[in-house]
Amino acid sequence: MRVAKNLVIQKFGGSSLATPERIKQVASRVVREKRKGSDVIVVVSAMGDTTDRLFQLAKVVSPNPPRRELDMLLTAGERISMSLLSMAISELGYEAISFTGSQSGIVTDTAHTRARIIDVRAFRVQDELNKGKIVIVAGFQGVSPNKEVTTLGRGGSDTTCVALAAAFNAARCEIFTDVGGVYTADPRLVPKAKKLEAISYDEMLELAFCGAGVLHWRSVDIARRFKVDVHVQSSFSKEPGTVVTAKENIERAEIRGITQDLNVASIEARGLDDPMRASEEILGKLEALGIPAKLIIVSSEEGRVLIVLPEEHFDEVASEMDSLGISNLRVDTEVATISVVGNGLCARPRIAKEVLASLSRSGLKPLAISTSGISLTVLTKRDRVVNAIRNLHSDLGLDSPS
């Protein structure tokens, strides 16, 4: 892909595009960028809760719809928002053109409803940029090598945006959200959460993977590999946001944030003869299904395997476990994870101790603990998690001065 000069890529999510009025506001913002002399690509999600509503409609017709048809259905959502945004921009006197994922050259594998991008062949996007047009791209969508329409799954629009930024070597990649940046905790749950000026890819990846909704971890993964600085900004104000970047000092040991994931489920087996082999089989199945394991714990002594996975894929995985012949499965759909993220956490066991002590004071019992170089994740019952997070934010000294 050729390098466009001064190319800015902006992504707007569903709530920023929820009504015709908001679409007009987004159009004004896009045009403001174009006026500066930039080339502009805009990546859009579906309006408001359109995707959820389409999904509900599918469920009425078929409890377990074919994934290929589900992708066909859901992609109607961005089609509506992208064409309306294009019209709104034209109305302001600027030339715009909207492209589906397929037309934009977002080539994916064939895994319907959770496809992965394998290539970006954005020739049509390039041609229209060359003509001076503002190009609007449907986020979340792609096309497989056999010409089938695919979707990228949760957070797909972020992924589309960063993938395009990488392919075009964009001068700036901006993700507009309600919350306007990355915080030390979800500001809707923890009022004293602080906005971060900058965060490293690794830290952001951990936060995102552990539940922070502001960016999807797959988009962060692409940003990290292609060294794309991602600017997370507010859709509704001009306040500075957070930049996700490689330039963050990797040596500094510091807690960057706390996050939680209330949409997980756990599957556990105990008393297995060969838990290692069982875990390998399970992970192979998950890989084949394209489902990420949020947490994996294997204990040989107890013959125990525990996996934590997104609740939405729970039924699917549970039935696969049956086919593996692993018996005595205990499932729990009332669990949550709490994660603390920061570079160098592994070098400071004191932090783990403080986290466990704080959670215990909040009345939470850890069901499992997992650590990586830069994160610590605790699995607990879902009950009282929000309160525990607030306390933990304070106990770890993250509260902003009030």
Place this chain on the structure above:
Amino acid sequence: MRVAKNLVIQKFGGSSLATPERIKQVASRVVREKRKGSDVIVVVSAMGDTTDRLFQLAKVVSPNPPRRELDMLLTAGERISMSLLSMAISELGYEAISFTGSQSGIVTDTAHTRARIIDVRAFRVQDELNKGKIVIVAGFQGVSPNKEVTTLGRGGSDTTCVALAAAFNAARCEIFTDVGGVYTADPRLVPKAKKLEAISYDEMLELAFCGAGVLHWRSVDIARRFKVDVHVQSSFSKEPGTVVTAKENIERAEIRGITQDLNVASIEARGLDDPMRASEEILGKLEALGIPAKLIIVSSEEGRVLIVLPEEHFDEVASEMDSLGISNLRVDTEVATISVVGNGLCARPRIAKEVLASLSRSGLKPLAISTSGISLTVLTKRDRVVNAIRNLHSDLGLDSPS
């Protein structure tokens, strides 16, 4: 295109697909056909009033949206209905696959929002039929040679259906509607209207062109050229419908039906020096815009040109007339046409006399009259037209015995 054996093509309109429940009913009907051993292609419109609602959304964002983007927007409608129908069929245990107009190989010219089909390259449809699948095709949509998404305009789904029937040389082409057939007049307005068993292409073309909503005239035109028998049937009952066919006796002189069009506007100029040249220029403009003239009257003695066109295109045409420098234009958006259709009408001037006498008794004044070999059309004020149609239906002896 290869000839599929026992291929049945069924088209379902928006009201037949308005809710998930109706979609399930349509799925059952489709599956019933498949069980007979037929290959089945289903052409669908958007659910209920989806197309209108999307159009309204566009108008909020932009009073005069770019047509290319309008097509992108509107095609979201069939995408939703086709994928839901495919899911509903799968749910009944049959394999189905949905295709957009582009995927179905409906190749059109580049005239966005009113494209014409120039070729049908339905290779993917053929492949899936060969695999035994029920293929669902988005009506109303196509793709231009430069890969842009187009729509066929009003009645586009009928057109898609008949074009596919012609391309595949289908054994049977069925159009399902609320009214369940072709009547001597619109049964919603004229309660005594009779359902016709059969009607010739020419007569149906005239009825459709003059306002009968049951089939779009473009689909009838294709049916005539490719000798496709079109079976118009009820979505909700098993009553026999009407077949549009070449086999109707062309010699019989008989009134087949009355129709009206309340969605027309007239543009008139008088006192022109060269009305012939003016009319040529106007028709050239309409041709370029892809807008049909419903009625054209040129009178050299009075220096008069009168054209009647679809009301929806009125603004567009009026501004073009200005650019032609034709002054003293009189426009009227409160007019309607009433048409009587039947083979051999031209050979029976008595019928014209009876029509005019009946309209006069109903208090209508003809503003213009136009005749063809098989039709007579009267332009009047829109007021009192429905009542006049009822009287005319009775006066011409078309009322069914009560």
